[in-house]
Amino acid sequence: MSEQQALLPWLAAPLAQGLALRAHALLLHGPGAVGQFELGLALATGWLCEADDSTLRPCGHCASCHLMAAHMHPDFYLLLPDALREPLGWHGADEEGVRAGKAKPSKEIRVEQVRAAIDWGHQTMSRERAKVMLIHPAQAMNPTAANALLKTLEEPAGRLRLVLTAHDPEALLPTVRSRCQRLPLDRPPAPRALEWLATAGVTRPEVLLAASGGQPLEALAMATDGIDSDAWEQFPGAVRRGLAALVADWTLVRLVDALQKLCHDLMCLRADAAPRYFSAAVLAPLMQPRAPPWPALAQWAQDLTRAAGHDEHPWHAGLRSEALVGQGARLWQTARSRQPAASGPLDTLSAR
Numbered sequence: 001m002s003e004q005q006a007l008l009p010w011l012a013a014p015l016a017q018g019l020a021l022r023a024h025a026l027l028l029h030g031p032g033a034v035g036q037f038e039l040g041l042a043l044a045t046g047w048l049c050e051a052d053d054s055t056l057r058p059c060g061h062c063a064s065c066h067l068m069a070a071h072m073h074p075d076f077y078l079l080l081p082d083a084l085r086e087p088l089g090w091h092g093a094d095e096e097g098v099r100a101g102k103a104k105p106s107k108e109i110r111v112e113q114v115r116a117a118i119d120w121g122h123q124t125m126s127r128e129r130a131k132v133m134l135i136h137p138a139q140a141m142n143p144t145a146a147n148a149l150l151k152t153l154e155e156p157a158g159r160l161r162l163v164l165t166a167h168d169p170e171a172l173l174p175t176v177r178s179r180c181q182r183l184p185l186d187r188p189p190a191p192r193a194l195e196w197l198a199t200a201g202v203t204r205p206e207v208l209l210a211a212s213g214g215q216p217l218e219a220l221a222m223a224t225d226g227i228d229s230d231a232w233e234q235f236p237g238a239v240r241r242g243l244a245a246l247v248a249d250w251t252l253v254r255l256v257d258a259l260q261k262l263c264h265d266l267m268c269l270r271a272d273a274a275p276r277y278f279s280a281a282v283l284a285p286l287m288q289p290r291a292p293p294w295p296a297l298a299q300w301a302q303d304l305t306r307a308a309g310h311d312e313h314p315w316h317a318g319l320r321s322e323a324l325v326g327q328g329a330r331l332w333q334t335a336r337s338r339q340p341a342a343s344g345p346l347d348t349l350s351a352r
């Protein structure tokens with residue numbers, strides 16, 4: 001297999017499984033960043049591969065595999081929200097709706113995009129094997145767009161096969177779900193993920209693998225975005241002290257995500273459960289001399305959910321970061337100010 005198509009090591013087994021399935025519509029589902037997109041591409045490459053020996057597909061050497069690697073295969077169609085084209089490195093300038101200079105790329109797969117894809121599906125096959133449409137992520141289709149796809153999912157034209165990805169199949173219309181054969185893709189075993197991250201140059205990969213909830217692609221994306229293991233471990237202490245300098249270069253999306261994970265883990269510790277995203281050793285000082293009160297944590301969780309729902313405001317990112325970190329720091333101020341009232345009713349509440 002060529003370097004460009006080097007498969008994530010934990011995808012070999014699900015790829016073999018998927019290639020053996022005969023269904024014309026497959027739904028790849030599992031946690032967000034473990035490689036559904038990469039698996040979808042590999043399946044498409046395998047189905048389109050022109051190697052004589054079917055056990056070697058995708059071979060990485062035939063004309064079809066080269067066309068896939070160059071993002072130029074005429075029998076492959078990628079249906080993506082415009083907002084994902086840049087991050088995934090697929091610039092489908094030929095696709096309707098992608099125009100240079102457009103204000104903000106859409107996070108949705110629009111109905112016009114689906115209609116253009118369906119039209120493509122009815123065109124004659126260019127090469128000999130099949131036609132493949134990859135829809136990533138399928139939950140980006142709004143109900144109108146998803147409904148437009150139903151007939152194609154039910155009876156694809158000619159030798160068209162479809163691959164849909166979703167982190168949560170329940171987020172899809174039942175009519176879409178029921179027309180697809182499912183192929184689950186779970187988090188890879190930690191040793192395999194850690195080895196891959198180390199090879200990719202991530203230092204102390206166990207820190208970022210935990211930070212990403214066991215999703216290696218997300219862990220790598222964090223490192224690429226400048227959040228290394230040291231920064232992740234310094235983050236809880238910086239929040240407590242209200243120091244926004246550490247996160248000055250983080251995007252708001254990353255910052256809110258990190259705050260939500262910190263909030264989650266502090267709640268775990270208050271409930272005598274193990275933290276998930278930070279190590280217990282890193283969090284221990286934050287529970288001294290007294291842990292943040294439970295009601296304050298619950299309120300913080302709600303505020304962060306709201307913050308996560310808002311779009312990024314690039315012009316005010318710096319101020320917004322400071323405000324978010326400051327809000328986190330107040331948790332401990334609350335804990336201090338309530339300390340004298342140790343026997344009051346508030347304390348009973350906060351000790352839960």
Ligand SMILES: [Zn+2]
Nearest residue numbers: 049059062065
């Ligand atoms: Zn091939």
